[in-house]
Amino acid sequence: MSTDGQELRFEQTRLDQVMIEIDNQIITLQQNVTDIKTDIVEIRRNFWDDVTVNFDDAHEAAETYASMKQQAEVLSERERTHRHAQKQLKTLHRLKLSPYFGRIDLLEDGEVSSEEIYLGIASLLDDQDEQFLVYDWRAPVASLYYDYSPGPVEYETPSGTISGKMELKRQYIIREGHIRSMFDTGVTIGDELLQEVLGKQSDSQMKSIVATIQREQNRIIRNERSRLLIVQGAAGSGKTSAALQRVAYLLYRYRETLQAEQIVLFSPNPLFNSYISTVLPELGEKNMQQTTFHEYLEHRLGSTFELEDPFTQLEYVHTAMHDPHYKTRVTAIQYKASLPFMRTIDRYLETLGIANMRFKDIRFRDRTLIAADTISQRFYSHDPSLAIPNRMRLLAEWLLGELKEIARRERNKPWVEDEIELLDNEDFHRVYKKLQKKKRMSGATFDDYEMERKLLAASVVNEHFAPIGTEVKRLGFIDMPAVYQQLFELAKSERSTLAVEAAPVQWDAICSHTLEKLSVAQLSYEDATPYLYLKERIEGFHTNTSVRHVFIDEAQDYSPFQFAFLKKLFPYAKMTVLGDLNQAIYAHVRADASLDQFSAFFGADETETIILTRSYRSTRPIVELTRRLIDGGEAIEPFNRDGQKPTLTTTATPKEHATKIKERILELQKSGHRTIAVIGKTAQESQAAYDLLAGELPIRLIEKETVSFEPGTLVIPAYLAKGVEFDAVIIYDASAAQYSREEERKLFYTACTRAMHELHLFSLGSISPFLGALPGEFYVHEQ
Numbered sequence: 001m002s003t004d005g006q007e008l009r010f011e012q013t014r015l016d017q018v019m020i021e022i023d024n025q026i027i028t029l030q031q032n033v034t035d036i037k038t039d040i041v042e043i044r045r046n047f048w049d050d051v052t053v054n055f056d057d058a059h060e061a062a063e064t065y066a067s068m069k070q071q072a073e074v075l076s077e078r079e080r081t082h083r084h085a086q087k088q089l090k091t092l093h094r095l096k097l098s099p100y101f102g103r104i105d106l107l108e109d110g111e112v113s114s115e116e117i118y119l120g121i122a123s124l125l126d127d128q129d130e131q132f133l134v135y136d137w138r139a140p141v142a143s144l145y146y147d148y149s150p151g152p153v154e155y156e157t158p159s160g161t162i163s164g165k166m167e168l169k170r171q172y173i174i175r176e177g178h179i180r181s182m183f184d185t186g187v188t189i190g191d192e193l194l195q196e197v198l199g200k201q202s203d204s205q206m207k208s209i210v211a212t213i214q215r216e217q218n219r220i221i222r223n224e225r226s227r228l229l230i231v232q233g234a235a236g237s238g239k240t241s242a243a244l245q246r247v248a249y250l251l252y253r254y255r256e257t258l259q260a261e262q263i264v265l266f267s268p269n270p271l272f273n274s275y276i277s278t279v280l281p282e283l284g285e286k287n288m289q290q291t292t293f294h295e296y297l298e299h300r301l302g303s304t305f306e307l308e309d310p311f312t313q314l315e316y317v318h319t320a321m322h323d324p325h326y327k328t329r330v331t332a333i334q335y336k337a338s339l340p341f342m343r344t345i346d347r348y349l350e351t352l353g354i355a356n357m358r359f360k361d362i363r364f365r366d367r368t369l370i371a372a373d374t375i376s377q378r379f380y381s382h383d384p385s386l387a388i389p390n391r392m393r394l395l396a397e398w399l400l401g402e403l404k405e406i407a408r409r410e411r412n413k414p415w416v417e418d419e420i421e422l423l424d425n426e427d428f429h430r431v432y433k434k435l436q437k438k439k440r441m442s443g444a445t446f447d448d449y450e451m452e453r454k455l456l457a458a459s460v461v462n463e464h465f466a467p468i469g470t471e472v473k474r475l476g477f478i479d480m481p482a483v484y485q486q487l488f489e490l491a492k493s494e495r496s497t498l499a500v501e502a503a504p505v506q507w508d509a510i511c512s513h514t515l516e517k518l519s520v521a522q523l524s525y526e527d528a529t530p531y532l533y534l535k536e537r538i539e540g541f542h543t544n545t546s547v548r549h550v551f552i553d554e555a556q557d558y559s560p561f562q563f564a565f566l567k568k569l570f571p572y573a574k575m576t577v578l579g580d581l582n583q584a585i586y587a588h589v590r591a592d593a594s595l596d597q598f599s600a601f602f603g604a605d606e607t608e609t610i611i612l613t614r615s616y617r618s619t620r621p622i623v624e625l626t627r628r629l630i631d632g633g634e635a636i637e638p639f640n641r642d643g644q645k646p647t648l649t650t651t652a653t654p655k656e657h658a659t660k661i662k663e664r665i666l667e668l669q670k671s672g673h674r675t676i677a678v679i680g681k682t683a684q685e686s687q688a689a690y691d692l693l694a695g696e697l698p699i700r701l702i703e704k705e706t707v708s709f710e711p712g713t714l715v716i717p718a719y720l721a722k723g724v725e726f727d728a729v730i731i732y733d734a735s736a737a738q739y740s741r742e743e744e745r746k747l748f749y750t751a752c753t754r755a756m757h758e759l760h761l762f763s764l765g766s767i768s769p770f771l772g773a774l775p776g777e778f779y780v781h782e783q
């Protein structure tokens with residue numbers, strides 16, 4: 001229902017007043033900022049003038065120190081105030097663009113008149129600092145706006161529940177100081193506003209959704225109780241959006257204790273990182289830490305192995321069906337992702353506590369200083385009831401002591417003499433000074449030459465031994481690759497005492513294949529987490545205790561093994577995992593997997609699951625088609641936004657195929673779409689598509705290394721398009737040749753659900769059975 005002219009005038013007048021207030025505050029604050037800056041420059045310039053420097057005696061030195069400290073404190077207080085004022089100024093400028101988006105009139109129980117509460121991206125107080133002209137959308141009272149329609153309401157505050165009656169709920173679209181439209185809304189947050197927001201052209205960056213957060217999404221954003229929050233949501237249902245607004249909410253709610261650095265988001269790929277990077281700054285918050293699971297693995301394992309990335313693994317799964325090892329590898333991918341495999345490693349660790357731990361010789365100049373056997377004997381001489389990492393630490397201490405002894409003996413070796421001859425003047429000078437100091441200190445007289453030689457020898461040896469010591473401190477004497485390799489050797493041998501839990505029938509072949517890879521220092525993606533887990537259990541877990549919240553987006557792509565690992569890694573963090581099993585594209589995700597598997601990690605009491613079924617990204621006709629591609633798709637509700645039906649074009653030859661796609665791209669460009677994506681099944685197919693199209697159109701190929709994209713036309717493999725969206729999507733080849741195996745269904749679904757306004761499918765030859773199974777009414781078939 002739209003409101004009448006008088007109301008509109010009232011609202012515009014109020015808005016004008018708020019705009020004037022914002023301008024006034026900007027002017028005052030700007031002046032403040034300039035003054036503080038002048039102060040800072042002044043303090044820096046005169047820092048030493050205002051400090052009395054005198055080091056004549058201990059008392060004067062202490063005075064000097066105190067005066068310097070005081071001056072430094074004044075400076076840092078001014079700098080803090082400056083940063084704070086700058087932040088406020090930025091907030092005011094953001095408010096100026098659109099001071100608020102909603103209003104609720106709340107009559108609290110026991111009050112005689114209602115309060116008009118305006119909601120925006122930040123709070124704004126009047127010039128007396130008394131009345132809220134705008135409330136931050138994260139304030140407790142603001143939850144009413146998202147949770148209720150007019151009528152009886154209640155909300156939680158830190159001091160208890162407040163109840164009352166909501167008499168009005170209104171929404172605005174404000175641009176440059178003018179109310180462009182306003183609606184009084186009912187149950188959901190205005191369809192009109194959502195229609196307007198969702199109907200816009202996409203960008204290469206995600207936008208914030210604070211003005212139109214839906215009730216279910218609000219439950220995710222404001223959830224504070226659960227240790228583990230699981231969000232299962234259809235494609236385009238706002239999982240990522242809810243996650244990001246949740247970060248903003250947590251930073252506001254716990255602003256005294258929580259820093260952005262204590263929140264980590266695991267995202268599906270580097271491109272996605274840049275896609276979402278502007279949302280939090282837009283909301284006036286710093287970005288949380290962002291990484292991909294692979295980046296983490298790489299950081300921990302990169303130099304030991306040639307580490308396969310998940311996209312290469314995916315590429316293999318979708319292109320190497322004719323490889324004789326294919327079945328073995330796919331089974332290995334699934335098994336190594338499982339908890340039975342983790343438990344097998346746990347059992348292996350128990351056996352290592354008793355025998356078979358693998359060590360490296362500590363070597364120097366082609367000589368063994370301490371043999372692996374000696375290290376092993378020492379390791380097993382420790383009390384076996386001590387945890388392995390503790391025994392390793394004791395071992396490292398012992399080795400450092402041994403090395404010190406060896407270093408002392410080493411000083412008389414001929415190579416040391418030779419190196420001394422090669423030393424330059426500076427080294428001699430350094431030793432000479434040391435010698436003088438020693439003499440002064442001891443008051444002794446000794447043979448300078450003899451002493452100098454000794455010192456030089458010690459210095460030469462120490463320099464060579466320092467890296468060995470560092471390596472020992474890093475526990476580099478453990479032969480980790482051999483320990484991991486041995487797991488497969490032992491598990492394979494028939495006499496093995498190591499029971500492999502739930503071993504697949506191809507286990508022997510898996511062992512042989514894994515050993516082959518390891519022998520050339522290659523670590524497959526499926527081995528990376530188990531390897532790191534084993535390493536951590538031996539060396540001691542590198543837990544991160546400062547992180548308070550971990551967000552895992554696209555959680556369906558994480559294996560139980562990886563999730564268990566992450567839980568150990570962040571022992572004090574609450575977890576928010578968001579996913580959609582219909583978009584599970586990795587081979588390690590079992591067909592019967594469910595996000596509920598994660599709940600076992602924390603137990604039912606500490607876990608909450610929220611299901612999002614409404615899809616906002618795509619138009620109704622697109623959702624009508626895409627939801628029929630998957631099992632259980634009838635539960636997905638399209639948001640009622642109209643648009644063209646998807647099209648399907650079948651072509652007979654590659655030439656015709658390329659021509660038709662080119663024509664379609666040109667049409668889409670003409671009709672004003674900002675982002676157009678040609679989505680290939682794999683990198684291989686995307687490269688082929690790019691080669692065909694690039695000569696005649698301005699088009700960009702997105703590869704796994706690409707970290708950001710600009711609006712325009714691009715070719716992208718489906719797995720890199722995960723989490724991202726485009727105005728128009730062209731499925732490069734929706735033929736049976738590309739998408740017919742069950743494993744390809746989810747990849748196909750993921751690709752199609754990237755479209756916001758238009759979806760065009762092209763098929764070279766006969767169409768995919770996934771499409772063939774749909775009634776023709778869901779797309780327009782073009783020849």
Ligand SMILES: Nc1ncnc2c1ncn2[C@@H]1O[C@H](COP(=O)(O)OP(=O)(O)OP(=O)(O)O)[C@@H](O)[C@H]1O
Binds near residue numbers: 583
């Ligand atoms: N409440 C909302 N108001 C406005 N836009 C919304 C809302 N919820 C979701 N959207 C929009 O819908 C689109 C999809 O949202 P988002 O990417 O967060 O979904 P998702 O569930 O993470 O999707 P996917 O799993 O397919 O990657 C985005 O353009 C987002 O801005």
